[in-house]
Each structure stands twice: as structure tokens, then as C-alpha cells.
Amino acid sequence: MTWVNDPNPALVVLIVALLAPLVTVILGFWDTRNTAGAAVATTAAAFAAAVWGAWNGDASYSVVWSETWGIRFEIHLDGLASMYAVLATGIGLLIAVYASGYMPLHRHHTGKRRADDVRFFGFLLLFMAAMVGLVMSQDLILLFVFWDLTAIASYFLIGYDSEEEESRTAALMALLVTGVSAVGVLVGALLLWSEYRTFSLPLLFQSAEPSTTVTWAVSLILVGALAKSAQFPLHFWLPRAMAAPTPVSAYLHSAAMVAAGVFLIGRIYPLVSLDTRVLDALIVIGGASMVVGGLVALTRDVFKQVLAYSTISQYGYVVVMFGIGGEYGVAGATFYVIAHAIAKSALFMTAGAVTEATGSARLADVGGLWRRMPWLAVGSAMASAGLMALPFTIGFFKDELFFAGADGRGQLIQWFAVAGATLSFAYIARFWAGIFLGPRQGDVQPVPASLVIPVGVLGALTVLGGIWVEPFRWLAEQAARVSFGEELEINLAYHLDTRTENLMALSVYGLGAVVLLTGRWWHQPVERLVKIGNRIGPARGYALALYGMNRLSDSIHDFEVRDLRSRIATILIPSGALVLLAVIYSPTQDTFRFTSIESGDLPLLLMLGVAAASGVMVVIPQDHLRMALTLSGVGFSLAVVYALLGAPDVALVAVLIETIFTVVFIGILVLIPRPILRYERNLRAPRIRLGRDAIIAFIAGSVAFVVVWSALSRPSASTTVIGRHIEQSPLAHGYDVVTVILADFRGFDTMGEITVIAIAFVGILSLMRAGRLR
Amino acid sequence: MIVLPLGILWFGAVLLAILDGTRTKNALLAIGLLASALLATIWLGFDIVANGPRSMVIGGWEQGVGITLSVDTLGIIFATLSLTVLLAALVFETANRVRARVFPALVLFMGVGLTGLFFTGDVFNFYVFFEIAMISAYVLASYGETPRQFRAAFLFIVVNLLGSMLFLISIAAIYHITGRLDMAGIAAQIPLVAESPVLLIATLIFVAFSTKLGLFPFHFWLAPVYTGTRPSVAAILSGALANIGSYGLLRFGADLLPRELADGAPVLIVLGTVSIIYGAVQSVSRHSPSEVLAYSAIGQVGYIMIALAIGGEVGFFAVILYAVINGLNKGLLFLTVGLRGWLVGASFVVGAFSVAGVPPAAGFLGKISIFWAAIEDDAWSIVFLVFLGSALSFLYMFQLYQRRFWIAREDEVESSRLPQVIVTALAIGLLIVGLWPEPLLDITDHAVSGLLDSPAVGVSP
Amino acid sequence: MSDRTVTTTVLTQVAARILLIPIFVVAIGIMIKGYVDIGDGFSAGVIASLGVALQVMVFGPEELTRLPVIQRAPKGTFLGLLIALLTAFVPAVRGQPLMTHWPPAGEAAIHFGTVEFITAVAFDVGVFLVVFGFGVGVTATLARAQERKSSMAGLFSRPGDAGEAGERS
């Protein structure tokens, strides 16, 4: 058992993470009271495994998943994977603790049953497991599988309160945006395969060279990544997703869903950096997200909305940093994710706790709570300070790296960096101050400690990171090396000098304070701007597309054919068109031939004429009984035709069948009262319809005619088996070749034929014995 | 060995035609027979993958004189799929209580027809088995015995009979120009015949099978029939019977008439495109689940057509894979139609993810193979089209899912447990295929190489 | 009931009764001689069931309950199918291809007059039974439905037409 003695860290981390939802669901089914406890315990185990794995480092596991397609189940716990796995499990643990206090309250508000907790924790932990699997995947198809698994988990979590319409639309929107964009990831992977014949990322990194295909592939994958990271213009699903219970929002925004997007950029960064145009596009998209997210965050009143837009804005930073590229850019982006995840989840939990305590979710309705909820205030103050990039928090370094990176890319980017940081300073300060400072507002109820402790822990971590940054720096450095593809070092320290970064940071504090204090002047115009954006923005586009699609669907459904005759016509007419097309396409020379009519054929000719004439006679409106008799006339004249064609067997059977069919036909006609039969006959169809029917019938006839004539015009095949049939009949003890074919050579056909009769018999009996089958 | 599945089904069907199928013990007997036929098919499949196609001339005559039965991997795949769906529907109906004496017998008869036509190497024999399957389907469509089912059955018969007649005419024409009825002989003779009559014949065959599949514009019968019949019957029609269309197009198109298939590729692409868009857009605002699924089926046919038009290794691979997965999806989803309960919701959502092509449900394999075929063909418009279709499938499947399973209604009664468990088992099957796709991919690969090696190699003895 | 007694005369009744026997004889003859001359089990089945149909038309559906052969005919469909299936599948058990008839090709068969005993004849008997059962069964069902209809005339017709419903002879 070498496996037990020397376990593979990559596998251990993945298995423990995958077991978490499984164990939780099983224990939850057993007794629903177990659910929260099991969730906390299993996430703790997953976290422990992730930390252990990160410490042991660099393990990989690979096994063939599908030989035919060359897909491997290939995972690698490298620096990048370690960092995200630690984040996902660590924050997952705190979220689980928080949720164990939050969900009973939520249940109470929504009238859910305890059993629903199983669903909640199950999907929450599945989310975590999918994240862990995603970050370790080295095969693009495997990566796609985990990628969509996060989308599935988030879909059910966002739609957790499915009785609310708000939750339903939010879940659908999140699924549509992230699920459909994930197809981009898939197509990108297949494109890369078509160029390099492998799905394996390490192999791709080795062999990929700048080319149009690679650029296209990378762009398609990035569409998926950016949509998941809620970057403009596909950002609109994220604020809607706030309809989910708060622990979900906290997780979604910090370490799971949205982080998956930037993770993917980091994962395929060696391919991304092949084309500078892609990098420039990242800067533009990230920049737009920074501005849009920041402006909207400044105007929002609902806690979770402020935070949601702030996330869009702050992941905008990360994307911009990836776009800036280089050592600083990559390092900054990676480090930023850690700092942001810790602080942002704390703020979401704060929002949830405050709402539970006061019953209000708007900044306008609360204020001055620091006295009533001191621990929460302190914890979230530390987290806010982190996001505001104040010194002695981990957040200071994230901006430091950002500014350092921007420094290399010219003045414009520098100004932009300052502006973005200012916005984020302002909206975070507005958020915290709005809740905890100012005049006292709102009635506070005590909340369970489990809603406050995680905030405190995360706040403490934020400050700890500002003082002893080494563990975080190490994690980020390992990760950034993987993304960057070469050695890289992150140096983080406080410098008391006038280097550009410091000046930029100082100007951010100053400008941020100004923005905060001048709120009453800019608030109105910005709000108006946001409203306009809402009216013409991508969310509007999404809604219109959905609405339009439903309307379009309705209107083309009105054209759907609804009666039988048109349904038949829609088979005959297109067949006519296709046959016409085939006639035009194929060479017509020698296709149609006349063969001579010999004098011996005259009786045959006559009988064919009779058959065709009686066929036409049937069509003429008449009594049903007469119609049945004319129909049998067709059959009998065809029987004569068969006899003339040298087929007495067929003639005999045709006559017999025609007789018994007429008996059955009339037998059924007799069962239907005459007035009902006459009813139809007496209605005269409009002349136009008759004409149209005639045209359709003509088309049908022409189809038959063209195909039949062209086939008959072929000289009969020269090689055929009928000679053998005739020769061998005596061997089969028969002298009527047709009968021998029916009973011996092709007896299997007859076997099938009598089976058809038996089935028809069964059917007729059950149909005719009205009311009960047989 | 080759006759074992057919024999079990055929004798079983005759036996059950005499017994009263509403009795549980008889229905269980039918289930046992169907299951053993399925196992026999799978066993045969292992043998064929290992030792190559098997064939037998009935009556011991020389090939061409007698009917050739010949089984290759392609036939095995479709037979296994169809029998699986039939079995699921039969088990489901048994759990729900069978309402008609003849239901189990008819399901077995349909099994006879389908297995026979997948196993035969003779075009006229194909027609005969085709009619066995169709006539069982005609009777099954009226199962349930309300006016609605009678209407659906009538419509179904009329339209499909028209298709059958066109098919019959094309078979006679093939006989006239080649002098053969065995597929191997036809495949050998066809290239010697001038192009024009063959193209016309191929057109008729295409119309016949497209009508069966419900390709635009031959689809107008499909939605009312699938909504009008009982859920288990709709599952059979869309999951088992419709396979005739995909199999027939592969067998007649790729195997017997490759030249004509290549000629017709542009038409296939145009109709496939329209079908994908039309089916998907129609599904978006349909109300009843079976209607959404019916239109979705029309869209899925479009993918099969496009893959068929692309052809070659990747194209045919996509056709088979997509047909198999689509059959399983539709089988599962139609069975959930009348049911309520959380297990049903969970199973439905697995099916929905499968239709939308989201892993780990099996559907993503089909989506990958279609994209793959399009990319290898450098057909960017098709890549975009498939993308659009898959986006719309997200929309209609999940609008439906949310409407049905997320909005509580007062008149809801949870269905009994057993049918729920059955659909859950099917959903788990879809997940297993998605997570461990290699067996399916491998056998599909095998079938494709059988199709491509040389024309009709699968049908020569 | 009453219509029929009016429309069928004694003459037709007698004719129908007498015709039944030759019809059956012809049917059986066609079936057995099928291998030598035109006709086979299928034609025989149709002819025989037409004979029964004639009886039913003349004497009414209760006629069917009188003759045990006819009464059991519907079940005979499945018996026939079974016989045919056996001739098809039994060779497979012996390792031969399906439907390998006995005696094998070219070998002499046991003769009974000009009638040869070969398994192909058994197959033909199966076909006969299927078709005969079908014919009789369908005829009987139609006749019963007709009877039921005259006893509940007007039930399914349009409002106002009730009086007219059920006529037609």
C-alpha cells in the first residue's frame, strides 16, 4: 500500500474536497440536524488537506480518461492550484461556519424546512469541490468539466429561494451568461486541439506559438473567463445573483465563482501573453469594469449591491493587471486575488449579519451601529481598511503592486490606476461608514456568534497580512510563477520614501476622502448616469433578447401548421422541391428513355389505363360506398395487370386481398352512421382549395413520375440473382419459384410479414372493442 | 449468437400477445425477456468488436439468394440504444401500472422490428422490419385510449405511411438498377450505375428518413404526436423509433450511397441549419413540457444532419454519438413529463444539462463531437450555429425546468415512488456515461472505422 | 337483427352453407400444392376466411360461436406465428442458419402422393393460420360491433340525426 504510505498530495486534496459534499449530503439525509456540523467538519478537513498539499507542493497525477479522444485526467497541484485551493477551502470553511448560524434564520424567514439545508450545504460544498478540481486541472476538457460544475452549483445556489421570482430570474441569468460563455472555453480548447493535437496545458505551453488560431482560441476561452469574472459587458448577472442567501454571495464573490474567471486567465496566461492585442483588450475590458462597477457601487443603497458592484470593479483591477502583464502585472494580479478574497467575504458576512440584526438591508435605513455591534464593527473595519488599501493591511500591498505595474505602462494607465483605486477607497468607506458611523438608526437584535466570528477572523487576517505578509507573499509568488511561466519574485515591504507608488497611494487617500465628502454634489448626476446605463446597458440587451426570443417563438409558432392536410402537403411539396433540385443537379442526358410498345403489350396497356382511370374516378366526390367499390376496382384492374406481367401468384393474392379489404372497409363504413359520413360530402370545398389540392397532388405525382421513370429508364441490371433463384427452386423442393422465394429463399420476409399481420390484428382487436383493450 | 436477441424478442412477443399484459407478473416477464435480449445484444457486441462483423445467410443459401443478416458495430450500437430505451419505457409503465393488455407485447414487437432492421443486410428485409417497428408504433401511439391519443395515432400513421411508401418505391428502384437486394451487392453495383437515377432515389430515401426523424420541413407531424401520446410512448417514439432515421441515413447514405450523400451535403446543411434554429426558437416559448421536448427534438435532428453532411471520420462519429446521447436524453425527459417529486426534478435537470451540453451529464460529449466535426471541417458558420443552438437550448430547457419544478402549485400530488426511481436510474446512467465516456467513444470509433474502411464492409460476409 | 332476416333469404342461407365446404377444400388444396403451383398458405388463409366472412354475413356473428374451429381462430393467429417462428429458429439451435428447411436442399423428401413433407410446408401452415385467424377475428369483431351499434343506435351520432343513424344495409 504505497499509496497510503506515500499519498499523492494532488489526489488527496481533490478527493478530500470531493468527499466534502458527498459526506455532508449522506449525513444530512440520515439526520438533517447533522448537516451544518458535517459541512463545517468536512470543509475543515478539505482546508487542512489543501494547506498540507500547498506545503508539500508540486504533485501531479495523470491517468488516461478517454483513449479515443486523447483526454487525460491530469491534475497538478502547482503553486497556482495551491493558492486557489487554499483560498477556496479556507474561505469555504468560514462560510460554512457562518452559514451554520445564518441558515436557521433564513429558514425562518422563508418558511423552508430543515431538509432544505441538505440541498444548500450540498451545493455549497460541491461548489468548493468543483473549484478545487478546476484549479488543479491540466487537461482542457477536464478543466471544462469542472468549469461547468461550478456553473451548475452556482445555479442552484443562486436559485436557492426558488419560490421567489427574483431568485429564479437571477439563477437563469447567471446560468445563461456563465454557461453559454463556457461554450467559448470548449470551442477554444477544440481549436487548440485542431492546431496542436493535444488538450494538455503543459504540452500546449511548450509548443504554442503566436498564430491566428491560437489568438482566436485564447480569445474564446477568455470570453468564458471574463463572463465568469463578471467583467463588463457581461457583468450584469453578478448583482442579480445577490438574490441568493448571503453566505452564497460571500463565497461567490471571494473565492469561488468570480475567482474562477481570473484563475483561468492566470492558468492560460502563457498563451494569453503570446499576443499583445489580447493583453490590450484585457486592459480595456478590465478598465471599463473598474469604472462601471465603481460608479454604480457609489450610488447603490442596498448593502449587497454596493459590494456586488465593488467586486466587478475590483476584479476589473485584476484583469487590468493581467493586461499590463510583465512581472509586476502578473504578481500584482495574483496577490490581489488573495487580498480581495479575504476582505470581501468579510464584508459580505457583515452585510448579512447587519441585515439579520436590524432587518434592514439598505444603507439609508441603518447607521451608527458600531456601539451596538462593536465586534462586527471592528472586524469589518479591518476588512474595509484592507480593501481601501490602508497601510498595515494586506490591501496596502495589493495596490502597491498595482501601482508598480502601472508605472511601467505610461502615464495614462497610471492616472487610471489612481482613479480606480480612488473609487474603490470611496465606495468601501461609504459602505462601512454608512453602517457603523453616523446617527443611530435601526433596531438591533442580537445575532448568533457564528455570524460575527468569521468576520473577525477574516478582519484579523487582513491586518495580519499587513504586518507579517510572508505567508501570503509566498503563496502568491508560487502562483504567479506558474502564470508567468518563469522565475519571478514578489518583494513586499513598507518604504518610507517618495517613490511613485507611495505618492500614488497618498493621492488615492486624499482623492478618496474628497470624493466621500463631496457626495451631495456628485450623487445626483452619477445616479442619473447609472440609470441611463441601465436603460441602454447590456442588462437591458439581455432582457430584450430574452423577451424578443419568447415573442419570436410565439409568433413563429402561429405559423406552425396545424391541420393534417397541411401537414401532408408540407411533406409533399418539399419533396417535390428536393426532387426538382436533384433533377437540375444531375445530368439529364440519357436519364429518361422511351421503350417501344409492342403489340403484345396492348392488353397490359389497356388494363393500366383502366387502373389509372379508376384511380382518378375514386377522387371524384361521391358516396362513400361507391368510393369503396371504385377503389376495389383499382385493385382488381391492378390484379389483371399483374397477371399480364406474368405474375399469377401476385394476381391471385391481389384479388383476394382486394376482396377481403373491401369487406373490412364496408364493414367499418357500416358502423359509422350515414349522416356523419354525408356531413362531409355535403360541404362544398372552396374552388381555390380544390385547385391548390390539385396542384399539390400534381407535384406529388410528378415526384413519383420522375423518380419512377428515371429508374425504369435504366436498362435492367445485368447481374442479378433471379437466375439463381429459378435454378435452385427444385433444390428447395418447389416448382413455383415465387412461392419458394416466399417460403424459403426470402422466407424471413414472409416471417416479418405475418408478424405485421399479427400486430395489426392485435391492434384492430383492441381498437374495435371500444373502451377496453382486448 | 447473432440470432439470439431476435429470437428472444420474437418468441417473447408472441407469447405475450396471448397473455394479459395488465397483470404485473406478465409485465415482469416481458421485462425479463427484453432485458435478456439487451444483454444478448451487448454480448454479441463484445464479440463483434473483438472478431469483426458477423453475418449469416438465412436458409443457408448463397449470399444474394437468401436474405443476409449481418451485424456490425453500428447496428449493435443502435440496437443497444433502442432496446435500452424500450426497456426503460416498459419498466416505467409497469411501475405505473400497465393499462392495456397488449402493451408489453407491442413493446417487444417493436424490439423485434428495430433489432431486425439494425441487423439485416438486405434492403427489402430492412423494409419489412421497418414496417414491424412502425405498425407496433402505430398501435402503441393509441395507448392510453383517450381521444387525444387517437388523434395523435391517426396523424402519426398517415404521415409515416407516406414516408414508408416513398421508401418502398426507392427500394424497388434500387433493385431495378442494381439487380440486388443485399446491401453488399448493392454497394458494389451502385458505382457502376449512372448518377442521375441514383440521386433521385437517394432524395426519396432522404425524405423518407427525414420524415421519420422530423427534420424541418418534414416535422409538422412531430409535436402533436409527441404531446398527444402517453409519456412512455413518446419516450419510445423519440428515443427508440427515431433511431431508424439516423441509422437509415448512415446505412443508406454513408454505406450504400456515399457519392449521393456527398452531392446532397449542401442541402443537408441548409435543412439542418434551419431545423436547429427553428426547433430551438420554437421550444423557447412552448408551454407544455412535451411540446418543448418535441421541438427540441426537431432541433437536435439538425445537428445530426449537419454532422452527416460534414461526413468523414469526425462527421460520422458525431452522428452516431449525437444520436445515441439524444436518444437517451429524450427517453429520460419524456418519461419525466407526467411525474412530480424532487427525484423527478433532479432527474429532469440532469436531462436538461445533458440537452444543453453541460458536463458531467452525457450531452456534452455530443456537443464536443459536433463542434469538433465543424472545426475540423473549418466550417466557422457551423461552429457559430451550433453555439447559437446550444445557447437557445440552455434557455428553453431551464425556462421549462424552473417553471415546472421551482414554482410550487397547489394541485400538486407527488407521484408514487417507483416511477420516480426509474427515471432517477436513467439520469444516473446519463451521468455515468458522461463521467466514463470511453466505452461509448471507443465503440463509436469502431463503428465509424467499420463504415469508412470500405463501402459496405460491414455487410459483406 | 330484423334487417338481416329481411335481406337474407333461405336461398342465400343454403348457398352460403353449402359453399363453405368447397371453399375450405380449395383453401387447403392451395396451401398444400403451393410449392408446385400458384398459391400458398397466404392465399389459402384469405380464401378460408372469406368463406367464414360469408357465413357471418349471412347468419350473423353468433355463427362464429357454433364452429369450434372458427371460435378458436383468433388464437390460431399466434399459434401460426409460433409455428412459423419455430421453423425459422429451430435450425439455429442446431447450429444452422435461420430458416434452414428440412430436408436439406437437393435431398429427397418423404412423399405422400404428390405432397412432400418438408418443413417449408409447416411454415406455410403457420402463415395460413395467421391469416385465417386474422380474417376470422376481424370479421367477428366487425360483426359484433355492428350488432352493438344497432342496439345503441344514435348514441354516437350528431344531435338531430339520431333517427337516421343506423340505417344502411
Next chain:
Amino acid sequence: MTLILSLAVAILFASGAYLMLKHDLVRLIVGMVLIGNAANLFIMAAALRIGDAPVYPIEDETSDPLVQAMTLTAIVISFAVSALVLALAYRVYIAHASVDMRELSLAEEEQADIDDTLDGEPEPMLDVDDSSIGESSPVGAADAGEAKTR
């Protein structure tokens, strides 16, 4: 001769198709039977050669026995299906007291309307204002307090 045969097949097929476009169930079935007849005639016409009946003793060239066997099978199958359709037509009449396709279509639409009301409308999102999302899930302080006191 081929032309005449093809014309006969085409006329039968066209007559059948014309009848299949009627509203009357019975005519529709007659149309189907006619199309079946056309197909059967064509199988016979597809014979590779025409001559004497293929019955021993064979002297002259015989007709193609294979198409005869095929025609026989096809005739029987189309007969079985037609008989089944007739029975079904009878049940349709019992169910609707009509043999008019238009009434069936009407019934189908009524049924579709019933289904539509049963299954509910798709609910496309129209309101793009997301500023209050995330507020409504916890219901209120009083409510939350209640939870505590329990």
C-alpha cells in the same frame, strides 16, 4: 412502355395524394390505399424482365420472380396497415362523433389551450433595475427577532 408504366404509377400516386388532402378521414384512408397501390405497381414494374409465369416446367424466359415475391409482401403489409387505420378511424369517430379532420384539428387546438393554461407561461425578465436585489430575502427585523425568541 416504361413511360406508360411510370404514368400509371404517377396517376395513382397523385390521386392518392389528392385524397390525402381531404378533410374526410375515410377519403384520407382511401388515398393511402391508392398510394400503396401505386407503390406495389411500381415494384412489379421494376421487374428486370417480363415473360411467362415463373412456374416449373420452365421453357421460355420467365418473369422476374423476385419482384413478385416483394410485391406480395408489400401488398400484404399495406393491407394490414390499412385495416389497422380503418379500425383507428372508427375509434376516432367514436371519440369525436365525426370523421372530419377539421373537427379533430379544433379539438387539438382546444387541448393545446388547456395545456397552455395548465403549464404556465415562460417568465422572461423585463425589469432590468437590479438596485433592490438582495434586499428581500431576509424579511424583517421583527421576523428575525421572533426567530431569536423561540
